[in-house]
Amino acid sequence: MNLDARITDAMARIDREPVPGGxxxxxxxxARASTGATDGERANPGATxxxxxxxxxxxxxxxxxxxxxxxxxRPDLRGVPAGxxxxxxxxxxxxxxxxxxxxxxxxxxxxxxxxAQPPLPSRTPLTFTMNxxxxxxxxxxxxxxxxxxxxxxxxxxxxxxSAVILKPGPTTAIGTSDDPLTARTQLMARQFAAVRTYEVxxxxxxxxxxxxxxxxxxxxxxAPSDPYEAHNTPPPxxxxxxTVEVDIFSGRPNPVVTxxxxxxxxxxxMVADQRAAQESEPGEPELGTGFRGFLVTQADAFVxxxxxxxxxIHVEDPAGPYTIRNSQYYQMVYDAVRPLLDADVVAxxxxxxxxVVVPKASMPPLTGAPALWALAEPDAVGPTTTVLxxxxxxxxxxxxxxxxxxxxxxxxxxxxxxxxxxxEPLAGTAFDCRGNPVVRHTVTLPEPLGERTLMDAACLVxxxxxxxxxxxxxxxxxxxxxxxxxxxxxx
Amino acid sequence: MASAHTEEGIxxxxxxxxxxxxxxxxxxxxxxxxxxxxxxxVQDALVALYPRWDQLPAGDRQHAYVHRSVVNACLxxxxxxxxxxxxxxxxxxEPTSTPDHADxxxxxxxxxxxxxxxxxxxxxxxxxxxxxxxSYTDIAAAxxxxxxxxxxxxxxxxxxxxxxxxEEGAR
Numbered sequence: 001m002n003l004d005a006r007i008t009d010a011m012a013r014i015d016r017e018p019v020p021g022g023x024x025x026x027x028x029x030x031a032r033a034s035t036g037a038t039d040g041e042r043a044n045p046g047a048t049x050x051x052x053x054x055x056x057x058x059x060x061x062x063x064x065x066x067x068x069x070x071x072x073x074r075p076d077l078r079g080v081p082a083g084x085x086x087x088x089x090x091x092x093x094x095x096x097x098x099x100x101x102x103x104x105x106x107x108x109x110x111x112x113x114x115x116a117q118p119p120l121p122s123r124t125p126l127t128f129t130m131n132x133x134x135x136x137x138x139x140x141x142x143x144x145x146x147x148x149x150x151x152x153x154x155x156x157x158x159x160x161x162s163a164v165i166l167k168p169g170p171t172t173a174i175g176t177s178d179d180p181l182t183a184r185t186q187l188m189a190r191q192f193a194a195v196r197t198y199e200v201x202x203x204x205x206x207x208x209x210x211x212x213x214x215x216x217x218x219x220x221x222x223a224p225s226d227p228y229e230a231h232n233t234p235p236p237x238x239x240x241x242x243t244v245e246v247d248i249f250s251g252r253p254n255p256v257v258t259x260x261x262x263x264x265x266x267x268x269x270m271v272a273d274q275r276a277a278q279e280s281e282p283g284e285p286e287l288g289t290g291f292r293g294f295l296v297t298q299a300d301a302f303v304x305x306x307x308x309x310x311x312x313i314h315v316e317d318p319a320g321p322y323t324i325r326n327s328q329y330y331q332m333v334y335d336a337v338r339p340l341l342d343a344d345v346v347a348x349x350x351x352x353x354x355x356v357v358v359p360k361a362s363m364p365p366l367t368g369a370p371a372l373w374a375l376a377e378p379d380a381v382g383p384t385t386t387v388l389x390x391x392x393x394x395x396x397x398x399x400x401x402x403x404x405x406x407x408x409x410x411x412x413x414x415x416x417x418x419x420x421x422x423x424e425p426l427a428g429t430a431f432d433c434r435g436n437p438v439v440r441h442t443v444t445l446p447e448p449l450g451e452r453t454l455m456d457a458a459c460l461v462x463x464x465x466x467x468x469x470x471x472x473x474x475x476x477x478x479x480x481x482x483x484x485x486x487x488x489x490x491x
Numbered sequence: 492m493a494s495a496h497t498e499e500g501i502x503x504x505x506x507x508x509x510x511x512x513x514x515x516x517x518x519x520x521x522x523x524x525x526x527x528x529x530x531x532x533v534q535d536a537l538v539a540l541y542p543r544w545d546q547l548p549a550g551d552r553q554h555a556y557v558h559r560s561v562v563n564a565c566l567x568x569x570x571x572x573x574x575x576x577x578x579x580x581x582x583x584x585e586p587t588s589t590p591d592h593a594d595x596x597x598x599x600x601x602x603x604x605x606x607x608x609x610x611x612x613x614x615x616x617x618x619x620x621x622x623x624x625x626s627y628t629d630i631a632a633a634x635x636x637x638x639x640x641x642x643x644x645x646x647x648x649x650x651x652x653x654x655x656x657x658e659e660g661a662r
Contacts, residue, residue: 003656006656011622022513026507202549
């Protein structure tokens with residue numbers, strides 16, 4: 001008998017084994033769920049030897065019930081306007097496009113070449129908005145998209161003058177030629193471009209064309225009033241925020257900070273993809289003294305702990321630890337946690353490639369929507385300069401609008417001048433990613449520039465740190481090199 | 492309350508528990524190898540699911556969802572008892588079939604022992620695939636992973652079991 005048959009037979013035989021205690025009592029389970037009390041149904045010896053566990057379970061049930069009750073009766077506490085349908089996931093109560101717009105969605109299948117392909121796992125919710133008369137490039141992608149994790153605006157042309165805009169919220173843009181997501185991203189782009197119909201059935205949303213489904217989504221519950229909120233307020237059932245422990249100290253506690261969910265999702269997805277692509281190898285890291293990695297922990301039974309070193313990620317998979325060689329993981333987590341760590345810890349971290357400049361001057365706070373800037377009259381800048389004319393460009397996707405420039409924030413050290421530009425936040429969330437125009441703005445320095453380096457502070461921190469505009473660094477003028485133009489700056 | 496919901500297309504909580512809780516306990520046993528822990532895991536999973544039972548997907552997806560919760564509860568239990576042996580031969584049920592089927596029973600016993608040596612996740616996928624009879628899509632849903640990952644887990648588990656088979660043949 002072959003192995004398959006032997007296993008099947010063995011599994012069939014387990015069904016003939018008597019189950020001690022027999023079937024469970026649904027009423028007892030329901031009572032336990034309702035009250036959190038220990039039920040009389042549990043007559044097994046294991047229960048009596050674990051009183052603390054059951055006390056903890058009871059406390060957890062009471063706590064969860066309390067939080068859930070508060071969540072249900074106080075929609076204002078979760079940013080959902082009164083009257084918004086609650087319950088997750090719930091069958092869309094509305095019909096047609098209203099049902100699409102009223103819910104958050106999660107991609108569950110991509111149909112391509114006649115077969116459904118599973119997407120990468122993601123809990124990042126997506127929302128869709130209809131924008132009649134919106135700009136549309138005939139269904140061509142306005143930006144790369146992948147399940148809500150890249151910087152996304154996407155049009156699906158559904159009819160004369162109407163377009164669906166996919167807008168998952170602000171995320172970190174990570175896309176390089178060797179990005180393991182690229183192939184799938186391109187597939188997604190092709191599928192979006194082909195979408196001509198949509199249909200909501202139960203808790204499913206299917207975008208398709210004349211020949212059948214192309215993209216299938218499942219409801220994740222009601223859409224928040226502000227799609228950006230979805231990024232920061234994950235749907236009920238999502239595990240607690242992932243944490244990063246900087247494994248660096250001996251004899252005192254390591255610093256632990258929260259990791260941005262979008263970054264964590266990107267890490268988990270890339271690991272899953274590289275693992276599936278057999279780009280991993282079994283083994284554990286050899287750890288010495290000093291920096292022993294970022295330990296990323298997600299309170300989720302199916303996401304193992306990960307140790308991230310500058311050129312590798314080590315996954316503590318219960319089925320066997322494995323390693324993936326890729327420097328991107330370290331860069332991603334480094335960029336995300338660096339602003340949250342003390343300076344002495346940051347100084348002890350291995351540099352990224354390319355290294356991130358850590359200025360002596362304190363980082364100016366962001367006062368509005370983020371913007372990047374370049375010198376409008378670079379040749380006029382020198383040590384005696386006190387008035388600078390900047391070309392300011394909104395950094396976010398905004399449908400080709402930079403808008404009103406706010407007063408930039410300026411900080412000094414003895415060797416640097418940091419200017420952080422900002423623009424007025426725009427109302428609404430559904431914008432395409434056309435290039436934004438530059439707007440001139442004059443800045444007066446409180447003292448002459450002197451022999452100090454002039455830097456765009458936005459290029460020193462995520463998410464713009466590794467964008468093409470900041471690829472040449474944050475410096476816009478230095479006494480040694482003179483003016484430096486940002487890469488890909490519109491002229 | 493006798494029933495958690497009445498939504499069309501979903502097996503009611505009462506009926507589901509009465510009809511399937513024994514089978515779920517057997518599936519859980521294949522993962523945790525202890526009848527008391529298996530019962531605990533299934534109870535934990537069902538108690539957690541009860542408040543949102545009427546929001547579960549219908550049909551086969553309902554089973555996948557319940558299995559996901561049960562497997563999750565099993566893995567949590569295993570994590571909490573790391574100091575205890577996971578594959579305790581004494582915990583295996585004694586063959587209860589008639590002597591006519593003694594060879595087959597011994598063979599089943601051997602397979603269960605081999606499964607006991609697998610890592611918990613691989614044990615779970617074997618239980619879901621061969622006992623719960625879930626598709627790879629549903630196993631992936633149950634484990635919250637990609638279908639390719641689920642296939643990979645099954646493949647690795649089968650490879651390990653096949654190695655035992657080869658070793659057995661060599662003896």
